Amino acid sequence: MTAPNNTAPLLEVRDLVVDYHITRKVNFRALKGVSITVGAGECVGLVGESGSGKSTLGRALLGLAPVAAGAISFDGKDITHAKGAARRKLGNDIQVVFQDPYGSLDPTMTVGEVLAEPLEVVGASKTQARATVAEMLDRVKLPGDAVHRYPSEFSGGQRQRIAIARALVRRPRLIVCDEPVSALDLTTQATILDLFIELQRETGVSYLFISHDLGVVRRVCHRTSVMYQGEIVESGDTHTVTEEPNHPYTQRLLLAAPVADPAKQAERRAAWLALRESA
């Protein structure tokens, strides 16, 4: 993936610290001074094992995590502690797609209602909402008559298309994609990842793309950061980070990733065992 020319940071996270309050006296520091930027039209990957803090960073961008220190700015404005009307207004600019398309779509609403809801919240007329919903269904390659059906009538991949369309209806500038293909089979993953790439090309939207899978970020991300125990341990262009990593943790992540070619897999296993011996 080649980065777009215009990479002025749309999103800038500086030295972010997040403390979860476990008890009145005990905090758990999930982010320990994380810095990351995402340019306009750029896709930045955030990889790391389960519990490393990836989703916490995503939640902090959405105002859903207890930020103890550091700053988040969007389009040059400080949004670290944005609340109320300011936070709701940010919904026009920042949207999210989660891993589970089953849980994130209200099963009692038709697809048309699911997609129109975020528009009606900001005062769009029924006619405007209907036109935008039709446009977004078309963008994610679902048939127009999907508006009359319920999420349960669609496959996992199609539901993720509905979730992506829902994220797109307010024409955001940044989408936080939190493991958006992890629940899908490999073939469906590939088609959804291609859809993300195509939508970015068409709309110029930026992505912060959270994944535990190096293969996924390799396919869609211009740059990638690696998170380990609440810290970014390595950042750079995706090819370098995923093919020639410097940090031992990224090397372990790479060697643990499955590869199709058995000879290459054996080579990686030997390298992984050598790395484990030397640790």
Ligand SMILES: Nc1ncnc2c1ncn2[C@@H]1O[C@H](COP(=O)(O)OP(=O)(O)OP(=O)(O)O)[C@@H](O)[C@H]1O
């Ligand atoms: N609400 C919470 N209260 C206390 N601790 C939390 C809370 N949410 C997350 N954590 C802890 O913070 C750490 C980071 O969690 P986070 O969900 O950000 O990791 P992750 O890298 O996204 O993992 P996964 O891929 O499994 O979702 C974990 O140790 C987790 O247990």
